[in-house]
Amino acid sequence: MPKHQLRPQGDFPIAGLPRRLAAMFYDSLLCVALLMVVTLAYQQIVLRMIFGVERLREMADSGALNGDPILSTLLLFSLFGFFSKFWTHSGQTLGMQVWGVRVQNADGTAITLWQALLRFIVAIASWLCLGLGFFWILWDKQKRSWHDIYSDSRLVQLPKNSQKK
Secondary structure, eight states: OOOOBOSSOSOOOBOOHHHHHHHHHHHHHHHHHHHHHHHHHIIIIIHHHHHOHHHHHHHHHHTTTTTOHHHHHHHHHHHHHHHHHHHHHTSOOHHHHHHTEEEEOTTSBOOOHHHHHHHHHHHHHHHHTTTHHHHGGGTOTTOOOHHHHHHTOEEEEOOGGGTTO
């Protein structure tokens, strides 16, 4: 499969930690909204059709819906779908667009679905290690986070005049 060249092209500097964190914060707000919509759809449409309104209310009151593995899986897949769609097509989530950063390969092409999966999994592991994987760019000579290293991709800062396209 041919590689998808991202625009604008060029040799851009690696994005710094403050810009990365700002983009992550912005995207986290979007992710919370996405998770709320998926949860609402699952509980109010799917479970309501299966159990009915009264039984669903009883289950919610008794805590039977807490820790639902199907919902957890749906939420995880929804988050991966959100990030992988943006990363593999334009290289930017909405938060990354606002802060002028883009994930790409060294040659300026979009990352593959496999790279997106690696980035996603290792980013979760980074958060589970209290953010150490993100702060790794402070020690790495090439300013790479754990998920940059494992997915063989980089997060670059785009010039301001190219961000309006």
